[in-house]
Amino acid sequence: MSVKYESQLREPLVYGNKTYHDVTEDIVRPIEAKPSKLWYIGFYISVCLLMFGVYSVYREVTYGIGEWNLNKTIGWGWDITNFVWWVGIGHAGTLISAILLLFRQGWRTGVNRAAEAMTIFAVMCAGQFPIFHMGRVWMAFFVLPYPNSRGPLWVNFNSPLLWDVFAISTYFTVSLLFWYSGLIPDFATVRDRAKTKLRKHLYGIAAFGWTGSTKHWQRHESLSLVLAGLSTPLVLSVHTIVSFDFATSVIPGWHTTIFPPYFVAGAIFSGFAMVQSLMVVVRKVFGLKDYITLGHIEAMNKVIVLTGSIVGIAYLTELFMGWYSQNKYEGYTFWYSRANLFSPYGWSYWGMMACNVLSPQIFWFRKMRRNLFVTFFMSVLVNIGMWFERFVIIVTSIYRDYLPSSWSVYYSPSIWEIGFYLGTFGLFFTCFFLFAKYFPTIAIAEIKYVLKTTGESYKDNMATIEKKQADEFAHEYAH
Amino acid sequence: MAKKKFVVGCFDNEDVLFPAVKKVRTTGYKIKDVYTPFPVHGLDHALGMRETSLHTAGFIYGITGTTTALSCISWIFTKDWPLDIGGKPHFALPAWIPIMFELTVLFAAVGMVLTFCYLCQLAPFVKKHHFHLRATDDLFVMVIECTENTNTEDLKAFLTNNGAIETDVQIAEEGWWIGRYDKDEVLFEGATA
Numbered sequence: 061m062s063v064k065y066e067s068q069l070r071e072p073l074v075y076g077n078k079t080y081h082d083v084t085e086d087i088v089r090p091i092e093a094k095p096s097k098l099w100y101i102g103f104y105i106s107v108c109l110l111m112f113g114v115y116s117v118y119r120e121v122t123y124g125i126g127e128w129n130l131n132k133t134i135g136w137g138w139d140i141t142n143f144v145w146w147v148g149i150g151h152a153g154t155l156i157s158a159i160l161l162l163f164r165q166g167w168r169t170g171v172n173r174a175a176e177a178m179t180i181f182a183v184m185c186a187g188q189f190p191i192f193h194m195g196r197v198w199m200a201f202f203v204l205p206y207p208n209s210r211g212p213l214w215v216n217f218n219s220p221l222l223w224d225v226f227a228i229s230t231y232f233t234v235s236l237l238f239w240y241s242g243l244i245p246d247f248a249t250v251r252d253r254a255k256t257k258l259r260k261h262l263y264g265i266a267a268f269g270w271t272g273s274t275k276h277w278q279r280h281e282s283l284s285l286v287l288a289g290l291s292t293p294l295v296l297s298v299h300t301i302v303s304f305d306f307a308t309s310v311i312p313g314w315h316t317t318i319f320p321p322y323f324v325a326g327a328i329f330s331g332f333a334m335v336q337s338l339m340v341v342v343r344k345v346f347g348l349k350d351y352i353t354l355g356h357i358e359a360m361n362k363v364i365v366l367t368g369s370i371v372g373i374a375y376l377t378e379l380f381m382g383w384y385s386q387n388k389y390e391g392y393t394f395w396y397s398r399a400n401l402f403s404p405y406g407w408s409y410w411g412m413m414a415c416n417v418l419s420p421q422i423f424w425f426r427k428m429r430r431n432l433f434v435t436f437f438m439s440v441l442v443n444i445g446m447w448f449e450r451f452v453i454i455v456t457s458i459y460r461d462y463l464p465s466s467w468s469v470y471y472s473p474s475i476w477e478i479g480f481y482l483g484t485f486g487l488f489f490t491c492f493f494l495f496a497k498y499f500p501t502i503a504i505a506e507i508k509y510v511l512k513t514t515g516e517s518y519k520d521n522m523a524t525i526e527k528k529q530a531d532e533f534a535h536e537y538a539h
Numbered sequence: 540m541a542k543k544k545f546v547v548g549c550f551d552n553e554d555v556l557f558p559a560v561k562k563v564r565t566t567g568y569k570i571k572d573v574y575t576p577f578p579v580h581g582l583d584h585a586l587g588m589r590e591t592s593l594h595t596a597g598f599i600y601g602i603t604g605t606t607t608a609l610s611c612i613s614w615i616f617t618k619d620w621p622l623d624i625g626g627k628p629h630f631a632l633p634a635w636i637p638i639m640f641e642l643t644v645l646f647a648a649v650g651m652v653l654t655f656c657y658l659c660q661l662a663p664f665v666k667k668h669h670f671h672l673r674a675t676d677d678l679f680v681m682v683i684e685c686t687e688n689t690n691t692e693d694l695k696a697f698l699t700n701n702g703a704i705e706t707d708v709q710i711a712e713e714g715w716w717i718g719r720y721d722k723d724e725v726l727f728e729g730a731t732a
Contacts, residue, residue, distance in 0.1 A: 079677065080576060080676065080677035081676055081677040084576075084676045084677065205611070205615070211620065212619070212620065213620075214615045214616075214619070214620055214622070216622070216624070217612045217615070217616060217634070217635060217638060218624060218627075218631050218634040218635075220637075222638070223637040223638060223641075226637070226638050226641040226642070227637065227641055230641040230642075230644055230645040233645060233648070233649065234644060234645065234648040237648050237649065237652045238648075241652060241655070244661065245576075245577075245675065248675045249576070249675040249676060251675075251720055252669065252672040252673070252674075252675045252676065253672070253675075253676060257721040258721070260720045260721040261719050261720055261721040263720070264666070264719060264720025264721065265663045265664060265720075266663070268656065268661035268662055268663060268665060269660065269661055269662070269665035269666055269667050269715055270661060270675070271574055271667050271669060271674070272574040272575050272576060272674050272675050272680075273572045273573075273574055273659075274572060274573045274574075274575065274579075274582050274583055274586055274588065275572070275583070275588060275591075275659075276659040276661075277575060277577075277578040277579070277582075277583075278578070278583045278588065278590075278591050279591045279593050279655055279658060279659060280578065280655070280659075281578050282591045282593045282594055283593060283651055283652065283655045285594075286593070286594050286597045286647070286651060287648055287651070287652075290597075290601075290644045290647055290648055291644075293640070293644070294641075294644045297637065297640060297641070301637055304637075504576075505576060505577040505578070506577070508576055508577040508677075509577040509578060
C-alpha cells in the first residue's frame with residue numbers, strides 16, 4: 061500500500077521532523093517527569109477551592125437551600141445557571157471527538173483527548189447543581205424509575221426535568237466510555253515503556269492488557285466510529301433537553317421555540333472557549349506546540365466566531381419576537397427586564413451581548429485568530445458571557461412575574477452559593493491537573509496514524525508527487 | 540492452554556510491512572497476528588481477516604434500548620399507575636421520545652464497549668504475552684506460528700530479506716491470564732511446542 065500524502069496547501073498538523081518514537085516521547089514525557097512547581101501550586105489552589113465547595117455544600121445540606129439566597133420568586137438562581145453553564149462547556153469534547161470524526165476533520169486528533177476529558181469533568185461539575193438543588197439530597201435516588209415500596213410511585217416520564225436525568229447520565233456514561241476506549245492503547249504505550257514497577261503495574265491495570273493486535277485495532281476502529289455516530293445526535297439532544305427545562309414552561313422569556321438550536325449553539329460556543337483556555341496553557345506548559353498548533357487554535361476560533369454569531373442572531377430574534385408577538389408579558393421581559401440597561405438586571409444582558417456577540421467578531425481577522433493572547437483573553441470573555449446568558453435567561457425571566465405583589469427583592473447570591481460554584485471550579489481543575497499529569501493528554505495512536513499524511517516533514521513528499529503529476533499532465537496534453 | 544513457538548519479525552515502516560505480509564502469506568506461513576502501535580488501514584484485509592460485526596451488535600443493543608424504554612414507560616403510565624396529568628392522554632408518545640432516544644444510545648454504547656472488551660479479552664488485571672515492547676511505540680511486529688516442519692532459521696532469514704529489522708524466536712502462551720505487569724510469572728513449566 062502506498063502512503064497517501066496530503067496536499068501541501070493544507071497546514072501540517074504535526075510540526076517538526078518526527079518519527080513515531082518521537083511522538084511517543086513527546087507526549088509521554090510529562091507523565092514520566094516530575095511535575096513542575098507550577099503544577100503543584102495549581103493543584104493546591106484547586107484542592108483548596110474544592111474544599112471550600114465541600115464546606116459550602118455541607119452548609120446547604122445541613123441548613124437547607126435557604127442558605128442560598130433563593131426566594132419564592134427566584135427559585136432558580138446561581139445553581140441552575142451554573143448547571144447549564146457547566147453542561148454547555150461539556151459539549152465541546154464530544155463535539156470535537158464525534159462530529160469532527162464523522163466530518164473527517166484531521167485537526168481534531170491533536171485536541172480531542174483533552175477536550176473529552178474536559179467534557180467529562182464539566183459534566184461531573186454540572187451534575188452537582190441539580191442534585192444539591194433538590195434540598196434533601198439523601199432523597200436524590202427518587203429520580204430513578206425503579207419498582208419501589210411507595211406505591212410504586214413512578215417518576216413523571218413526561219417531564220423535561222426527568223428527561224434531563226436520563227440525558228445527562230447517558231451523556232456522562234457514553235462520553236466516559238468513548239474517552240476510555242480511546243485511552244486504552246495509549247495506556248499500553250505508557251505501560252510498555254515504564255521504568256518503575258509501580259507505573260508498570262498501574263498502567264498495566266489501566267491498559268486492560270492491550271497488545272495492539274490487528275484484529276483488536278479493527279474492532280477498535282469500528283467501535284470508535286459507531287460511538288462517534290451515536291454521540292453526535294446525543295450531544296445535540298443533551299442541550300436540547302436542557303433547553304426544554306425552560307422552553308416547555310409558560311414563563312415569558314423561557315417559553316421560546318428557538319431554545320433548542322440556540323442552546324446547542326451556545327453550548328458549542330462556550331465549550332470551545334473552555335477548550336481554548338485550557339489548550340493555550342497546556343501546549344505551553346507541556347511543550348506540545350508541535351501537536352496543538354496555531355492551525356488548531358485558528359480552527360477552533362473559527363468555530364467560536366460562527367457559533368457566537370448564531371447565538372447573536374438568536375438574541376435578536378428573541379427581541380424581535382418580544383415586540384412582534386404583541387404579548388405584553390413577553391414585551392416586558394425582553395424589552396424592559398433585559399434590553400433596558402437601567403432595569404435592575406439590565407447590566408447582565410448587556411454584559412452578555414458585549415461578551416458573546418460583539419467581542420468574538422474580532423475573530424474575523426486571521427491575525428487575531430492566530431494570536432494566543434487574544435485567543436486566551438477572548439476564551440475567558442466568552443465563558444463569562446455565556447454565564448451571563450444563563451443568568452439572564454433564568455433570573456430576568458422570573459424576578460418579576462405576573463403578580464406584582466410577588467415581585468422579588470433584588471436577588472444576589474449568598475457566599476455559600478458562590479462557594480458552591482467555586483467548589484465546582486476546584487473539582488474541575490483538580491481533575492484536570494491529575495489528568496494532565498497522569499494521562500496522555502494527546503491521543504498518541506491517533507497522532508501516529510495521521511503523522512505520515514499530515515506531518516510537516518512528510519509533506520515534502522507531496523511536493524514531488526504534485527510536481528511530477530503536473531509535469532506528466534502537461535506532457536500528455538502538450539501538442 | 541499450551542505454549543507455542545513463534546517467529547517474530549519487527550518492521551519499522553508500514554510501507555515495508557505490507558509487501559512482507561503478502562510474501563509471507565503466499566509462501567504459506569501462518570501469520571498469527573501483526574501488532575501495531577496504531578490502526579494501519581488495510582492491514583486487516585492484507586491478513587485476510589473478515590470485517591468485524593461489532594456494529595451489528597451495536598444496532599441490536601440500540602434497538603433493545605428503544606424497546607426497553609417504550610415498553611417500560613407505556614406499561615407504567617397506562618397499566619401500572621395511570622397518572623392523571625392535567626387530563627392529558629396516558630399514552631403520550633411524543634413526550635417519551637427523549638427518554639427512548641437516550642436509552643437507545645446508552646444501551647448501544649455500553650453494550651458495544653462490553654462486547655468489544657469481551658471479544659478482545661480486555662479487562663483490568665488481564666495480562667498477555669507481549670512479543671515486543673516497542674509494538675505499542677514504533678514497531679510493527681509480525682508473529683508467525685511455527686509448526687513442527689518450520690525451519691526457524693530459514694524463516695528468520697526470509698523475514699530479514701523482506702525488510703524486518705529485528706527477528707526473534709519466542710515460546711509463548713497464546714491466551715490471557717490474570718497477572719501484574721510489574722511481575723514476571725512463570726505460568727507453565729516446560730514448553731510443549
